[in-house]
Amino acid sequence: MTSSxxxxxxxxxxxxxxxxxxxxxxxxxxxxxxxxxxxxxxxxKQSSASISGLVEAGLVKKKINTRQYxxxxxxxxxxxx
Numbered sequence: 001m002t003s004s005x006x007x008x009x010x011x012x013x014x015x016x017x018x019x020x021x022x023x024x025x026x027x028x029x030x031x032x033x034x035x036x037x038x039x040x041x042x043x044x045k046q047s048s049a050s051i052s053g054l055v056e057a058g059l060v061k062k063k064i065n066t067r068q069y070x071x072x073x074x075x076x077x078x079x080x081x
Contacts, residue, residue, distance in 0.1 A: 008078065011057040016042060017050040024060055025079045030068035 012018050019040055024031050037047040051069065054060045059075035062068070071079070 008057045008059065011053040011059070012078075014050075016040070016046055017053055020047070020050045021054055021059060021075070022079075024054075024069055025071050025075065030063055030066075030070045033067040033069065036069075 012021055020036060020042070023036060023040060033047060033051060036042070036051075037044065040047075042050070051060070051062075054075075055062060055069075058072055059078060060069045061072055063070065
């Protein structure tokens with residue numbers, strides 16, 4: 001359990017990733033990766049690295065065959081705490 005918590009904290013530990021996570025949580029529907037990049041003024045590489053970290057930590061998931069992301073139950077729980 002501790003390693004899972006540490007993994008999550010490492011993934012959302014920088015400002016860009018945390019801003020990205022909060023933006024996805026605040027969206028009322030699935031969020032397109034291009035729209036996220038433009039809104040947060042991230043490069044493609046920054047966006048990709050941050051989203052990959054969030055997916056790896058289990059906080060967000062990607063809709064199959066799209067560029068759309070949504071928050072998982074774990075992500076909602078973390079955001080509410």
